[in-house]
Amino acid sequence: MIHEIAELTIQPGTHAAFEAAVAQAVPLFQRARGCVSMRLDRTVERPDTYRLIVGWQTLEDHTVHFRGSPDFQAWRGLVGGFFATAPQVEHIETAVMGFAA
Template sequence: MIYEIAELTIKPGTHAAFEAAVREAVPLFQRAKGCVSMRIERTIERPETYRLVVGWETLEHHTVDFRGSEDFTAWRGLVGGYFAEPPKVEHTETVVDGF
């Protein structure tokens, strides 16, 4: 499994609206080919910073299938207006699963 981890910095004072938009977008991820999980986390030390963590079966499910889909366009339409800067996206894979 591959994890997409996107650091999202939003405009101050838009927390509630941004989180509502993310909730609205959940079905976009649920129906995406190869998507097995999705969550958003808010950084305690930097309240305008969130991390979107999405589990994908393969890297291509994210980079090709989802990013090339209408649902990706819909996702960006829902949340993109809240971004204070472009998202920083990385992909990870588990190399040690401690417990």
């Protein structure tokens, strides 16, 4: 499994509306090919910065299938106006699984 980690910096004062837009987008991810999980975390030290963490079965499920879909355009339509800077996206694989809650 691959995890997409996107650092999203939003415009100050838009937290509630941004989080509501992300919540509205959850079904877009739920129905995406190969998407197995999705969550949004807020950075404590930098409250205008979030991490979107999405689990994908394969890298291509994200980079080809989702990004090439109408649902990706809908996602960007819902949240793109909140971004203060362009999202920074990385893909990771677990190297060592210590434990999970």
